[in-house]
Amino acid sequence: MIAAQMNVLFVCSDNTVLSIMAESILKGISSNHFGVFSAGCLPRAALDEYVLQLLKAHHLPVLGVHPKGLHAVRFPTAPKMDFIITLSDVAAEEPWADWAGEPLVAHWQVWDRDAAVLATPEAMVRDAFWTLRRRIQIFASLLQRKLSPPILQRRARTLSPSYL
Numbered sequence: 001m002i003a004a005q006m007n008v009l010f011v012c013s014d015n016t017v018l019s020i021m022a023e024s025i026l027k028g029i030s031s032n033h034f035g036v037f038s039a040g041c042l043p044r045a046a047l048d049e050y051v052l053q054l055l056k057a058h059h060l061p062v063l064g065v066h067p068k069g070l071h072a073v074r075f076p077t078a079p080k081m082d083f084i085i086t087l088s089d090v091a092a093e094e095p096w097a098d099w100a101g102e103p104l105v106a107h108w109q110v111w112d113r114d115a116a117v118l119a120t121p122e123a124m125v126r127d128a129f130w131t132l133r134r135r136i137q138i139f140a141s142l143l144q145r146k147l148s149p150p151i152l153q154r155r156a157r158t159l160s161p162s163y164l
Contacts (some may be wrong), residue, residue, distance in 0.1 A: 010085050012087040014043055110131055
């Protein structure tokens with residue numbers, strides 16, 4: 001069975017938009033139930049300002065939120081990750097199987113590439129925000145139901161193809 005307290009890592013390419021939003025959303029909706037982290041495979045120096053404004057507008061935690069690389073969450077004394085959710089194709093290609101504790105891994109495709117051609121960057125971020133928020137709410141409810149790891153992983157993966 002899954003423990004009540006789980007560590008969840010959201011990973012995207014640069015840790016300035018998707019994984020930052022996911023971290024803040026999960027912290028905001030269930031701050032006491034999960035250890036929540038985010039990182040980027042190739043982190044940028046600064047957080048996307050529009051993302052920060054969006055999170056604040058929805059009263060989500062932003063204190064201490066900043067872009068960081070995988071090295072910030074993967075070192076000998078780092079918390080063991082129970083679940084890693086990748087949010088970009090670059091992150092999905094990382095070798096997650098060799099992480100300590102063998103975390104459950106799911107890949108959530110968030111950007112709707114067809115719609116992205118027609119959208120402004122702000123509209124894309126807003127759409128991604130709502131997609132992530134719905135998925136994370138469902139994901140958090142799955143984790144709180146204490147499902148077995150194989151069932152939890154299968155259900156978490158089914159959240160990817162849906163733009164709920």
